[in-house]
């Protein structure tokens with residue numbers, strides 16, 4: 627059945643030719659990733675989506691990525707997510723009503739000239755990106771969050787960073803901020819569970835969100851590895867908790883992780899704190915160079931929502947396109963898309 631699916635995908639791709647482009651995030655399962663025309667981290671995929679001329683952008687990733695593809699592509703291009711259930715649990719930890727409530731509560735405490743710049747991680751729904759577009763805010767990804775926060779601080783003194791507290795904290799730390807300057811905004815509590823003094827003192831208010839996959843990695847995994855292999859290197863994604871990032875030799879986006887290990891000396895040993903599909907793939911890819919690549923956790927940490935994009939859904943999507951039928955189109959309403967695009971373009975202007 628797997629072989630049959632593979633054959634169907636190859637045949638449908640050939641029939642569509644340049645009319646369809648398949649974009650895949652690095653966490654995509656191997657049996658889907660191998661069919662991708664373009665791969666990357668969130669920033670790279672955003673740029674690729676805005677640059678392609680294909681009629682159909684078939685996004686093998688999660689929902690917010692396909693939304694970004696729709697926002698940044700031309701109006702006549704069509705973004706498709708092969709399984710609509712492929713969401714991001716972290717993105718779901720922030721929603722417009724909670725962010726608007728935080729905004730109102732902050733406005734009660736802060737003078738208008740002290741108000742925050744809203745900064746949303748790209749792992750968020752389009753309406754939150756639109757909120758940022760409307761309120762002088764900006765989008766960031768894991769590869770440019772430090773630079774984007776600097777940009778946010780050049781606009782206003784403070785930032786409200788959502789939904790990932792860990793990326794926000796790590797980026798703030800890289801900018802020299804202390805924990806007191808980065809309190810967590812608990813969106814289930816009035817005033818985020820903070821006192822007016824804490825809010826006034828804050829430089830970054832960190833939304834209480836996290837990634838369920840990256841939260842599995844812990845400092846003891848690193849300690850155990852270092853005891854066993856003192857010469858080994860540790861590399862992690864900034865969605866990992868602060869102690870994991872602090873104890874890693876390198877921290878960066880999925881694209882950065884792949885590039886760093888690719889450029890490393892042959893024969894080096896690595897402990898990698900990010901999603902299992904990516905780690906398994908690079909372990910195979912770099913094995914011939916004698917690089918030994920180990921996954922950080924002892925349990926299986928996969929992005930289960932991204933894994934919903936399977937060969938069956940991809941084959942079905944492509945075959946429908948061949949038959950002239952668009953399934954699972956992702957469309958961001960026009961007004962929302964324009965504001966979200968503003969926040970995305972502010973990001974693309976300042977990041978390389």
Ligand code: 13P
Pocket residue numbers: 652666667668669749767768769837863865878879880881
């Ligand atoms: P990257 O932009 O580093 O690929 O990260 C996306 C993501 O969702 C990580 O969990």
Ligand code: SF4
Pocket residue numbers: 653688713714715716717749837838839840865901929930931932
């Ligand atoms: Fe979202 Fe985490 Fe999956 Fe990344 S790994 S897409 S943050 S759930």
